[in-house]
Amino acid sequence: MTEKLFIFKIVLIGDGAVGKTSIRMQYMGYGFNTSHLMTLGADFSTIDKEIIPNEKWKFQIWDLAGQQMFEQVRARFYKGAQGALLVFDITRPSSFQNLPMWLNELYKFNGSGVVPVVVLANKSDLRDRKSVKFKQVQKYVTELNLRTQRYGVINYCLETSAKTGLNIDRAFEILGRSIRDKSNQK
Ligand code: G3D
Ligand code: MG
Numbered sequence: 574m575t576e577k578l579f580i581f582k583i584v585l586i587g588d589g590a591v592g593k594t595s596i597r598m599q600y601m602g603y604g605f606n607t608s609h610l611m612t613l614g615a616d617f618s619t620i621d622k623e624i625i626p627n628e629k630w631k632f633q634i635w636d637l638a639g640q641q642m643f644e645q646v647r648a649r650f651y652k653g654a655q656g657a658l659l660v661f662d663i664t665r666p667s668s669f670q671n672l673p674m675w676l677n678e679l680y681k682f683n684g685s686g687v688v689p690v691v692v693l694a695n696k697s698d699l700r701d702r703k704s705v706k707f708k709q710v711q712k713y714v715t716e717l718n719l720r721t722q723r724y725g726v727i728n729y730c731l732e733t734s735a736k737t738g739l740n741i742d743r744a745f746e747i748l749g750r751s752i753r754d755k756s757n758q759k
Contacts, residue, residue, distance in 0.1 A: 593637065
C-alpha cells in the first residue's frame, strides 16, 4: 500500500512574544530539522507526521523572526501558505485585538485568499494573569466562520501552552485536517 503524501505550508503569525517560536519548537520535539533564513527574516522547519493511516503529512512551518519587515518580505513569507496558526497571549489583550490585522495580511499575501486558521489562546498555563476569556475567542471564531464558510473554510480555536505542551500536537493536527479537507473538495 503506498502512502499518500500531503505537503502543508503553514505560517505561525501573531504579535511578538506571544509564543510562536516556542510552539514550533515544542512541536518539533527532538528530531527537528531547522534552518534559519536570515534574509527572509523568518525561520523555517519541516516535520513529517503520520496521523492518518496510509498518509504522510509533511509540515513546512514558517515562523516570523522579526516584527518590522518590508511588505515585500512579508509577501514572500506568506506566499503559498495553505493555513495558519494565529497566536495570541491570553495575558495580553492587545495581542488578541490584533488578530484581524494578522488574518487580513495572511489573506492578502498568500496567493489564494481565504485559508483555514486555528486561533491559539497561548500561555494558558498563566491562569492567574489571564485577561482574555476563551468565550471571547470562541465568539471571534464563530463570527469568522460565518464569513469563510462560503469558501469551504472552517476555522477553529484552542487553548494552548507551549510551556506544558497542552494542545500543541492537536493544533497542528486540526490545521492539517482543515487544509486536507479543503483541498479534497476541489
Ligand atoms: P514569539 O516567537 O511569538 O515572539 P516566543 O514568542 O516563542 O519567543 O516566546 C516569547 C516568550 O514567551 C518567551 O519567554 C517564552 O518562553 C514565553 N512563552 C511562550 N509560550 C509560552 C507559554 O505557553 N507559557 C508561558 N508561561 N510562557 C510562554 P522569554 O522569557 O524567554 O522571553
Ligand atoms: Mg519568534
